[in-house]
Amino acid sequence: MSDWGQRLRRLLLAAVIIALVVTSMSLTAAPRVRVVRVSNWLASAVSPISFSLSWIGAKVGTVVTSVGQLYTLEKENKALKSQLLQYNAMKLELTEVLDDNGQLRSLLGLKQALGGWTLVSASVISRSPSTWFDTVVVDQGSSAGVEPGQSVIVAQGVVGRVVGVSPSTATVMLILDPKSGVGAVDARSQAAGVLSGNNPVTGDLTFQLFAHRPDVEPGDAVVTSGYSQYYPKGLLVGQVVKVVKTQYGLTETATVVPSVDFNSLDRVIIVIHHPSQTGLPPIFGGGTR
Amino acid sequence: MAAWQRPIYWVVLFALGLMVQTALLPEVFPVGYVPSIMLSLVVVLALYETPRGGLALGLVGGALTDLLGGRLIGLNTLTFGVLGYVIASYQPRWRHDQIVLPGVVGALSQLVMGPAQWLLLHVIGYPVAWQMVSAPLPYLVLFSLLFTPAVGAILGLRPESSRSRRGGR
Numbered sequence: 001m002s003d004w005g006q007r008l009r010r011l012l013l014a015a016v017i018i019a020l021v022v023t024s025m026s027l028t029a030a031p032r033v034r035v036v037r038v039s040n041w042l043a044s045a046v047s048p049i050s051f052s053l054s055w056i057g058a059k060v061g062t063v064v065t066s067v068g069q070l071y072t073l074e075k076e077n078k079a080l081k082s083q084l085l086q087y088n089a090m091k092l093e094l095t096e097v098l099d100d101n102g103q104l105r106s107l108l109g110l111k112q113a114l115g116g117w118t119l120v121s122a123s124v125i126s127r128s129p130s131t132w133f134d135t136v137v138v139d140q141g142s143s144a145g146v147e148p149g150q151s152v153i154v155a156q157g158v159v160g161r162v163v164g165v166s167p168s169t170a171t172v173m174l175i176l177d178p179k180s181g182v183g184a185v186d187a188r189s190q191a192a193g194v195l196s197g198n199n200p201v202t203g204d205l206t207f208q209l210f211a212h213r214p215d216v217e218p219g220d221a222v223v224t225s226g227y228s229q230y231y232p233k234g235l236l237v238g239q240v241v242k243v244v245k246t247q248y249g250l251t252e253t254a255t256v257v258p259s260v261d262f263n264s265l266d267r268v269i270i271v272i273h274h275p276s277q278t279g280l281p282p283i284f285g286g287g288t289r
Numbered sequence: 290m291a292a293w294q295r296p297i298y299w300v301v302l303f304a305l306g307l308m309v310q311t312a313l314l315p316e317v318f319p320v321g322y323v324p325s326i327m328l329s330l331v332v333v334l335a336l337y338e339t340p341r342g343g344l345a346l347g348l349v350g351g352a353l354t355d356l357l358g359g360r361l362i363g364l365n366t367l368t369f370g371v372l373g374y375v376i377a378s379y380q381p382r383w384r385h386d387q388i389v390l391p392g393v394v395g396a397l398s399q400l401v402m403g404p405a406q407w408l409l410l411h412v413i414g415y416p417v418a419w420q421m422v423s424a425p426l427p428y429l430v431l432f433s434l435l436f437t438p439a440v441g442a443i444l445g446l447r448p449e450s451s452r453s454r455r456g457g458r
Contacts (some may be wrong), residue, residue, distance in 0.1 A: 017367075017429075018367065020363070021363035021367045022362075022412070022413055024362045025361050025362065025363045025364050025409075025410075025413050025415075026414065028360050028361055028362040028363075028412045029360065029361055029413065029414075030358055030360075031359070031417045035359055035360070035362065036359040036360070038356060038359065039356055039357050039358060040359070041359050042356060043357065046304070046308055048398050049308050050308055050311065050312035052302070053308055053312035054312040054313065054316060056313060057312060057313040057314065057315070057316025057317055058316045060313075060316065060317055061316040061317045062301060064317055084422070086312055091366075119430075124418040125312060126308075126311035126312040126315070126446065127311050127315040127320075128311070128344075129310050129311050129327070129354050129357055129358050130354065130358045130360070130361065130364070130365070131321060131323070131366070131403075131425075132361060132410060132415075132417055133360050133361065133419070135359070135360070136321070136360070137311075140298070141337070159323060164359060171291050171359060174369070176320070178415075178417060193368070198418060199321075199417075199418045199420050200320050200321045200421065201321035201322070201420060201421050201424045201425055201435055202420065202424070203320065207437065211319040223346030240318075263319045263320055
């Protein structure tokens, strides 16, 4: 074949490969159960090693953090002493609040509601190898009753939802992921919208509000609305830090800082089953005002 | 190493690299700042490959990364494949050593890879914030600069000239 012909053949081959890859990327941009299942099987196969590495990493991380902290310890010590005075005052206030809280819980019968919740505790064994989306793999799978769509929480609030399972592991899409989409409401004003990951580096979430002029202010708590099929109502997601109008001023968006610290995510709770129309008790971040 | 053994060697190496990247490093580095061991591996191996070999190892490394991630299948396959091919094509023109070349090529690759993937994601309609690339980039470039030569040393990869010098002694 002539040199020109060979070049043309190579060019065509490259074009076909690029077209295939772009199609594949477009089709798999959002999590697909079958595709995630393949990655789950891979994660299961390497989970014993991943678990050991994760354990070693946690120990290494503690040492690295301790060394890094030496420089800031003195500074922090001074700040902490002044904070201690503030906390002593707050402690008195909290004692009163705790008393009130205990009374309210008994009044509302939340203890009975909790009886209907089926929860499974799991450890995070690995994270996504890509920076473009945020998923973690946990060490509980379908054999523990875990299924795609179930929500994952910690004491501080919502972590994400299960998007794929194998018998011994499950892939959890964090709320930081751009495709997460959590139905949420402002706990104070009940203004509704959708929360999605904006930037895993800053960890901020974008709260796209439905109403034209929603009543949302910095400092407001944002909780799950219960409108979506995935998340039970009333789970704490985060706190509003900024409210901005969109380009043409037709709608508003708010920036929300998640209540969960995703850098120190080691153990999570998977909600296997929850009775409908109930929220989690405050200890799990739930409970709208 | 026989030609048929190399893909097996790559797969084992990439699998180990991926496990370190997904299980060990996230415990040390914060979210969004986890360095890419796979990139360092592709760079350091491609420096000793033919263009065809560089393309193949990039495709294998990228495909494994995509499969373990379970989403955006093809993103790393394509970009790592191109990266492996380009490095392997140009490496005969470069003066090889064990520290400077792998470090510089690793850092430059990291510098190009983030924006290239970001651009590709925009093309397929998966817009992500530019800050996701720009904020961690200096740290990731620095990590690649230091880590890529270390990977080469761990794998025992040495330029021909250094090997012949050692043999002559």
